[in-house]
Amino acid sequence: MNERNHAFLSAHPFEFVICSIHTGDGLDFYNGAFFKGKTQKEAYQRYFEICLETVENYEDYDIFGHLDYIIRYGGFRERRYVYEDHKETIEKILKTIIQKGKGIEINTSGLRYGLGMVHPTLDIMKAYKRLGGKIVTFGSDAHFVKDYYAGFDETIALLKEAGFDEIAVYEKRKPTFFKI
Ligand SMILES: [Fe+2]
Numbered sequence: 001m002n003e004r005n006h007a008f009l010s011a012h013p014f015e016f017v018i019c020s021i022h023t024g025d026g027l028d029f030y031n032g033a034f035f036k037g038k039t040q041k042e043a044y045q046r047y048f049e050i051c052l053e054t055v056e057n058y059e060d061y062d063i064f065g066h067l068d069y070i071i072r073y074g075g076f077r078e079r080r081y082v083y084e085d086h087k088e089t090i091e092k093i094l095k096t097i098i099q100k101g102k103g104i105e106i107n108t109s110g111l112r113y114g115l116g117m118v119h120p121t122l123d124i125m126k127a128y129k130r131l132g133g134k135i136v137t138f139g140s141d142a143h144f145v146k147d148y149y150a151g152f153d154e155t156i157a158l159l160k161e162a163g164f165d166e167i168a169v170y171e172k173r174k175p176t177f178f179k180i
Helices: 002-010 040-059 083-098 122-130 152-161
Strands: 103-107 137-139 166-171 172-179
Touching: 040 083, 083 103, 083 122, 122 152, 122 172, 137 152, 137 166
Parallel strands: 103 137
Antiparallel strands: 166 172
16 A cells, blocks of 8 residues: 555655545545444544554655544544543544654634534644644635635634644745644
8 A cells, every 4th residue: 555655645745745544444434334333432442543553654654634623433423532541542642643754634624514613623733732832734625616715714723723824835845834
């Protein structure tokens, strides 16, 4: 997989490469297969472990996408997680991302999907800042032009609350920073 991705990425002049996880242990989040036989907390913990295994073993990307978006899936009544329950794994993920010179995406799609939150949450953004994280890009997963900037004002406010005062935009795989 790594070699195939590397060959593909090297063959095209991408501006920006995002690493996003949409399945785990060969099972789909979207159709619920990943959640079978797991409690909500167990499923979320396994998801974060998979993210950690990924950032530890994979480097052909610039930005890690929508960390914590697992809460969209699984059909649970409360689509929330307790930061403290997964803190150790999440902070290892963030430290690895920072150490390897990568960044994270803050993704506004949760606001459109009725979750009332962006991915990742303020808890993660604060931890990322505290651990020395500097690179944050904006994403919206928009499929329509009207959604492209939806929630950006709210997200900028949240980023400021977490202690950030700039966001990154990538060109030719290099970030340029803009004040917010
Ligand atoms: Fe994604």
